[in-house]
Amino acid sequence: MIKLIALDIDDTLLTSQRHILPTTKQAVQDALAQGIKVVLCTGRPLAGAKPFLDELGLAGDEQYVITYNGAVTETVSGQVMAKHLLDNAAYREITTYGQAHHLPTNVLDAHSNIYTANRDVDWWIVEQAAESEAGLFIRQPDELPADFAIAKGAFVGPESLLDECEAAVKAAFRDRFYVVRAGRNFIELMDPIVNKGQALSDLAEQLNLTAENVMAVGDEGNDLPMFDFAGVAVSMGNGTAEAKAHADYVTAANDDDGLAQAIRKFAL
Template sequence: MAAAYALIATDLDGTLLRGDDTVSDRSLAALARAARAGARHLVVTGRPAPRVRPLLARLGCTGLAVCGQGAQVYDVGSGRLLWSVRLHRELAEEALGKIEAEVGQVYAAVDQDGVDGLTLIEPGYRMPHPTLPSVRVDRRDDLWRRPISKVLLRHAALSDDELASVARAVVGSLATVTMSGPGTVELQPCGVTKATGLALAAERLGVGARRALAFGDMPNDIPMFDWAGHGVAMAGAHPELKAVADEITMSNEDDGVAVVLERLFPTG
């Protein structure tokens, strides 16, 4: 069974990471066991490359990582972006206008493109991950100081599901709408998903989709599950992801990734 999987693609928040942004010793040991059996570990996260570098270092990653919801393929060893896609300002502003015409004011943040890009937040926006660094700006126009990879949205009254549903209905081909975690509805370049970056990284590694094992917890992981040979949802995953998963494991707090890897890679 273990030989069937040569690539392990893991989301971070709500999946490999515990709530305190740590990775358990058990999970690290399970990933190491899989690596000794010949499987490659690939982080596939919504976080942009600059916000994930310290975590990749703690994981001991030296190869590739897929960041920014699939808009970035990052080479950890060289510190370079091998591939990146930007969301043009005009498209982002038009999409925001269409959403606000339906639901009233939303609060926005952006992830700047590049290996040194910042996360900028406008007045009223509250970061869903308080441990992630951000820079507050005075007005929305300041969000567009440099090219961006995505826009993050919040609404004072609507739930994430409600906001994402409205956004998908009105944005059309201006951008791809994703929901990647509590308080995290995002606009990214049209057609770009986690599967986009994962497929590019897997091609560089010489691994086909059927030999990829994917772990996730939110609707933004659905394209990754559709691409991979086997998709594993965490116990606390969003119902939309559970509906398309091949398997459901324990929660991230209970080392759900390790539980599966220990079964599939019993030795190594």
């Protein structure tokens, strides 16, 4: 029996126009009415997830959200349950690599703020800050405290640019960080123990649930760890080929009522 539904936000919960379909909202409400937990699992900080939590009626300390791709797990009201941050040395290494390889680079702290050392701020960084409802600061590493820690770093830009550099980035960092293509325009780096699947597993354990009680729905590479954990793994029809290959089931696309269909098929 499904008792927890883990949902990615972008291109899963949201349509391509970045809205929640009425049918999706109703399916979530029906799940909540049956006592099923609905947990948004996202690369965004809490501030970037909050508008959608509010729209779905998820509130309080009995509902949960996994943010920063698993670096922080918290209640919807903001009570932190677990967090795994990268230290100042890691922050500097990521920033230095981005500058040396001419990759737009930013990092997020644990307070929904984005920092970049790029004086000419790339459009994708501005877009990321807007989507996450995050503060955006232009700072060189020496302008920040020695104990400045981050939830994640990101190399961003056009899909073609990240296609070209992805293999090199993974080769440079994968022995020390969790490196994932979190979207076509984002390569993200986090603490090596961080991913959506680990955070979801830890949360399920705290709620006395097993993997068989968990359904996970997503569309991208950063969703694969929660696919590997969940008893039921669903890829959106608009998901990547990798996501579809890892899933137990492929539903319709995000614009075609795919999420509501999956919730009703497996949880209701």
